[in-house]
Amino acid sequence: MLRHIVLLTLAVILYVGGASLANSEEFKLANGMSVVFEQTPRTQVISVQAWVKTGSVNEVPKINGISHFLEHLVFKGTKNFKPDELDAVVESHGGRTNAGTSKDFTEYHVTIPVEFADIAFKVVSDMVFNALFIPEEIEREKPVVVQEIQRKFDDPTYEMWHDMVLD
Numbered sequence: 001m002l003r004h005i006v007l008l009t010l011a012v013i014l015y016v017g018g019a020s021l022a023n024s025e026e027f028k029l030a031n032g033m034s035v036v037f038e039q040t041p042r043t044q045v046i047s048v049q050a051w052v053k054t055g056s057v058n059e060v061p062k063i064n065g066i067s068h069f070l071e072h073l074v075f076k077g078t079k080n081f082k083p084d085e086l087d088a089v090v091e092s093h094g095g096r097t098n099a100g101t102s103k104d105f106t107e108y109h110v111t112i113p114v115e116f117a118d119i120a121f122k123v124v125s126d127m128v129f130n131a132l133f134i135p136e137e138i139e140r141e142k143p144v145v146v147q148e149i150q151r152k153f154d155d156p157t158y159e160m161w162h163d164m165v166l167d
Helices: 002-011 066-073 085-091 114-130 135-154 156-166
Strands: 012-015 025-028 034-038 045-052 096-101 106-113
């Protein structure tokens, strides 16, 4: 597990506080991975984020939506956390978890009081490296993702954006 935390430390964007990235340190590792670190004095919150360079742009019609679906599934059980336990552990320490998928990235994050940074690293690391993809959870999550995708059609601005930008 320590190996994964160390790897994740190098692979995440560490963002402490809500300031701009103007004062951040950014560098690339030999493997091409980017690391961004910013510390904001007197801020007592840490956000540990893992950004994966994949999204819907990498999908073909047969697997359309798989990036978004996988984003959901990493929360549904890992080597060290049972389904729904990830959120419970983070929330019981005053934090929150979330993720998002776009055309060219998928992002996972835990934002938590800085004294529980170890929990944030453990949770994000386990989600990225040790997701179990439990068959029952896969079936349970399918309608959730479909409903999320369908929600965009309930937004009138989506149709306008789609017609103006995508067509």
